[in-house]
Amino acid sequence: MSDQIEIDARKARLSTLAKAPHARLLDLWQGFGAAPEHEVLRAPEIGTVMVRGRAGAVGAPFNLGEITVTRCSVRLGSGAVGHGYVQGRSHEAARAVALIDALSEDGQAAALEAAILLPLRAEAEGGKAARAEKAAATKVEFFTIVRGE
Amino acid sequence: MYVAVKGGERAIDNAHAWLAEERRGDTDVSELSLAQIREQLALAVNRVMAEGSLYDPDLAALAIKQARGDMIEAVFLIRAYRTTLPRFGASAPVATGAMACDRRISATFKDLPGGQVLGPTFDYTHRLLDFALAAEGGEVPEPATGAATEGDLPHVTSFLAREDLIQDEPEGPATPRDLTREPLDFPADRPLRLQALTRGDEGFVLSMAYSTQRGYGRNHPFVGELRVGTVPVEMEIPELGFAIEIGEVKVTECETVNQFLGSKSEPPQFTRGYGLVFGHSERKAISMALVDRALRWEELGEDDMGAPAQDAEFVLYHSDNVQATGFLEHIKLPHYVDFQSELELIRRIRAEAMAAQGDVQEAAE
Known part of the structure; x- marks a missing residue:
């Protein structure tokens, strides 16, 4: 059970970091302090992921097209391993995410949550909410004109 | 036959240098930044991403700048760049039912749950040139806001499916065929056709769709739903042993509800056409859905009318503008x-x- 909670937390963390704007992510990461000593297990690498859709939204999967992704893996002196995936092309961002992930696995999850994850999540949700509110204002209110006979 | 010829290096170098100067244009006019292209020519960027089959707005903006606004040349540049990258894997199919919608309309149900949400649309504009845009630094009006709807917007086809009024979408292989990895081969199943259509030339797919409306393989489409918004992209990460969201894409989805079919064993049902395209591109998504539906004649037991849009080989072999341009333009060499x-x-x-x-x-x- 606690394993699942840990997996869910890591999944949520990595998902937020992968979608964060690179410049903002790197700002917050630099604000957190100096990067810890680490060994690079997989140097930052730019590649793609094939995005799939489904026929009729619910049927057979098909290939929609690719997105660019950068990934990186690191190991801290303590042995904690971190994996970073970010959308787009940024070696620095992928390495920062791998380090944030490794440090979180190394007992610093709460501090990183407060310093980096919380603001990123709030900004992403704020952006989404702002668009949803603009969309709501464009919702059609139908009314029927009653014809006088 | 093409025979290698030597010579012309100096002329070619000089031609390219001049091209660079022409690309820059009048230096008294400030240079375009990639951010300007990305933010202010977003629909051009969307088209290059869709037909280039690579979602990366900054790269698409660079391609448009390098190609001097020639969209097919920009698509070509993106395709060429893509081939230099390793592929890390494939995502789980995106869940468009959970889309954060900017826009969502239905031409079949007026009062559908979640409502008709117009979003930032050209529809209902007067198509009169707005000379206010010619003056730079104009005030941008603040759009109105309203109370956002909680929860996901249900797909219109799900209402019809509940009553069994529309055909089921059958499951397919978990790993669909990929025409960027293997040569196009016939018969092409529906997943392969959808891949070709989503990356096909917008003008070509539009014309094919239009031809079905004008009677060449007519399939009586209603736009059951058109939605534009963002969906997360989730992928299983082997080194983690679970899936994470590795990104987010804006897509346009069109579901058409088409003429019904019935047989002795099955009562009549509506049929479906489907369009899903990177970025905000309604013309392309609707066109894709119409052509998808036309190409399904065989599996739905319809007659071959001999219409171009029913001919999978004709459509798929001619929908790719990079291939077409390559073969067309080679004759000038x-x-x-x-x-x-x-x-x-x-x-x-x-x-x-x-x-x-x-x-x-x-x-x-």
Whole structure:
């Protein structure tokens, strides 16, 4: 059970970091302090992921097209391993995410949550909410004109 | 036949240098930044991403700048760049039912749950040039806001499916065929056709769709739903042992509800066409859905009307604008040897024909 909670937390963390704007992510990461000593297990690498859709939204999967992704893996002196995936092309961002992930696995999850994850999540949700509110204002209110006979 | 020719290096270098100068244009006019293209020519960026089959707005903006706004050239640049990258894997199919919608309309149900949400649309604009945009630094009006709807917007087809009024979408192989990895091969199943259509040339797919409306393989479509918004992209990460969201894409989805079919064993049901395209591109998504539906004639047991849009080989072999451009434009490259042989041939045939005519004339006299 606690394993699942840990997996869910890591999944949520990595998902937020992968979608964060690179410049903002790197700002917050630099604000957190100096990067810890680490060994690079997989140097930052730019590649793609094939995005799939489904026929009729619910049927057979098909290939929609690719997105660019950068990934990186690191190991801290303590042995904690971190994996970073970010959308787009940024070696620095992928390495920062791998380090944030490794440090979180190394007992610093709460501090990183407060310093980096919380603001990123709030900004992403704020952006989404702002668009949803603009969309709501464009919702059609139908009314029927009653014809006088 | 193409024969390698040497020479022309200096001319080519000079031509490219001049191209760079022409690309920049008048230097008294400030240079375009990639951010400007990305933010202010977003629909051009969307089209290059969709047809380039690579979602990366900054790269698409660079391609548009480098191509001087030639969209097919920009698509070509993106395709070429894509081939240099390793592929890390494939995502789980995106869940468009959970889309954060900017826009969502239905032409079939007025009062659908979640409502008709117009979003930032050109629809209902008067198509009059707005000269206020010609003046820079104009005030941008603040759009109105309203109370956002909680929860996901249900797909219109799900209402019809609940009553069994529309055909089921059958499951397919978990790993669909990929025409960027293997040559296009026929018969092409629906997943392969959808991949070709989503990356196909917008003009071509539009014309094919239009031809079905004008009677060449008519399939009576209603736009059940058109939605534009963002969906997360989730992928299983082997080193983690679970899936994470590795990104987010804006997509346009169109579901058409088409003429119904019935047989002795099954009561009549509506059928479906489907369009899903990177970025905000309604024309492309609707076109894709119409052509998808036309190409399904065989699996739905319809007649082959001989319409171009029903012919999978015709549609799929001609939908790719990079392939088409490559083959079309190669004929402007040197074909000196080819042409020399043609020239010699026609001289000989003419000489023989004229000699034969002379013989006939002599004989007549």
